[in-house]
Amino acid sequence: MVRVREELGAKQLTLVATGGLSGGIVPCCRQAFQLDKHLLLDGLKVIVEREKKA
Numbered sequence: 107m108v109r110v111r112e113e114l115g116a117k118q119l120t121l122v123a124t125g126g127l128s129g130g131i132v133p134c135c136r137q138a139f140q141l142d143k144h145l146l147l148d149g150l151k152v153i154v155e156r157e158k159k160a
Contacts, residue, residue, distance in 0.1 A: 107119060107121060107137045120140060121137055121138070121139045121140065122139065122140045122141075122142055122145065123135075123139040123140070123141050123142070124142055124143065124144075124145040124146055125143065125146070126143060128141055128143060129141060129143065
């Protein structure tokens with residue numbers, strides 16, 4: 107992630123780990139992550155609810 111941050115010229119990046127196995131992977135990473143096991147499902151729920159209104 108250091109290289110990506112340098113390429114983007116960003117001082118700080120927010121990294122998000124998603125999915126059921128992310129809780130086991132995040133402790134092994136050097137970078138700090140936000141953990142959101144349900145990010146994809148929450149996004150799909152928003153899309154479905156939006157489509158129901160249309």
